[in-house]
Amino acid sequence: MSQNDTNPFSTIAHLESINQCIQCGTCSGSCPLADLMDHAPRELFALIREGAYEEVLHSNTPWFCVSCYACMVRCPREIPVTDLMYALKEVITKQGTAPQNLKMPDMYQAFSRNIKDTGKVTESLVMARYGMKHPMDALKNIPLAIKMQMRGRLELKAPKVADPKSIARLFELTETSKDKP
C-alpha cells in the first residue's frame, strides 16, 4: 500500500465527520452490495483516517454504493455515508483512478453522455453506448428488451429537451468547476 502525503479528499464537504466514526460496522452490515466492495464503508473510512489515500483512490467501493441510504439513517454517529460516497466518486472520477475493469464507471459515463446529448435518459441508448465497451452485458439484455418491446415499453425514438444545446451548455459551464465535492 503506497502512502500519499496530501489528502486528495480534503475538500469533500463533511469529510471530517468520519473522525467521529466508532468503527461499529453498522454501515457495512446495512449495505446491500457490501459483498461486491473491496472495502466496505467502515473499512474505507478507516483507510482514509490512516492516510491510505492511494488505496482509497483505487477502491471499487463508492462505485457499488447503490444510494439506498440504509447506512446513513442507521449510523449512530450521523455520518452522511451515502453523501460521502458520492463525493468520493467525484474526486476519483476527476483524478481518473477508478479501477479499469469496473463496469459501473462506464455505465455512469454512458448515462451522463445521454443527458448531455439529449437532456433526457433513454434506457436503450444508455445500454447501447455502454454495450460498446461491454458487449456481453448488452447482449444478455436483448431477450428482456424483446419482452419490453412486446409490451410497448421500449423507447426506439429518443425524447429530447426542446433545446439540447442548453443542456450541453450547462455541462460546459460546470465542466471546469473547482467546486468542492
Add this chain to the structure above:
Amino acid sequence: MKICFYPGCSFATSAGYKESTEAVCRKLNIELNEIPDWNCCGATVMFGENKLRATALAARHFALVQTMGFEDLVTGCNACYATLRKAARLLTEDQELFQKTQEVLQNLGLKLDRIPKIRHLLEVLMEAMPDSTSDRYKTLSVGAYYGCQLTRPDQDLDKGDYPEILEHFLDRIGFSVKEHSARTQCCGASHAVIYKNECQGLSQRIIREIANKGAEVIATICPLCQFNLDQAQIQDNGPRLPVTYFTQLAGLALGLAPAELGLNKLLVSADKVLTRP
C-alpha cells in the same frame, strides 16, 4: 386540484405508471401540469460526477416550477424524488452553491429565487383518494414495497426502515394488506441492470418475503423498483407475484378497468388475480 408534475425519464415506458396515474388523476379531478421541457434529474449518477452540475440539472426544474407559478413539485419516481430533494437541501444549506447554480441557470436564461417543496405522488393520492365503500378487493392481499428513497435519507414522511403509510393507504382504499419485513430492502436499483447475477438475490429475497407473508400482489411506488422486482421473476423458479404500481391499485379501487391502467404491460401478468371472482 392542480399539481405541477415531473414525470422523469422512466415514467412513459414503465409498466402502466403513466396510464394509471393519468386515469386516476382524471377520475379524481387532479390536473397534472407537466413541467414543460423537463430534463433528466441526474439520478444517482450526476452527484458522483460533479456536484455543481448535478445541482444545476435538478435546479433547472426549480426555476421552471417558479415560472409556472407553483410552490410544490410532484414526482412519482423515488430516484427523482431523492435527487431533487438532495439538490434542494444543498441549495438551502450552501449559499455559495446556490449563487453558482443561479449563475449557471442565468446563463441558460432561467431565474431561480426559491426552492419548491418536493413531494411524491403517493402523498398527493393519500390526500385525494376517497375511502373505499366496496368489498370488491377485500380478498386481494397486497404487500407494499417502498424501495429505498422515499423515506431515506430524510425520514420526514415516515420511518426510514419500516414505514407504514403505503399500508394505510392500501387498506383505506379497500385492499387486504399483508405486513412483511422487506418493505425498504434494496432491489439493487441501477446496479441490477449490469450486475444481474449479483443483484438477483436482492429482488428474490424481497419477493419471497412478501409471498411468504401471504400477499398475492406487490404494490410499488417507483419505476426502477417495479422493473427490478418484475423482471427478476422471469429468471427465477420462485413465487410469481404481479408487481403493480400503487396508482394501478388506486385505479381498480375507483372502478377503472385494468386495460385503462396499463396492467397489460406487466411482465408477470396480473390477469389471474384480478379476474378472480
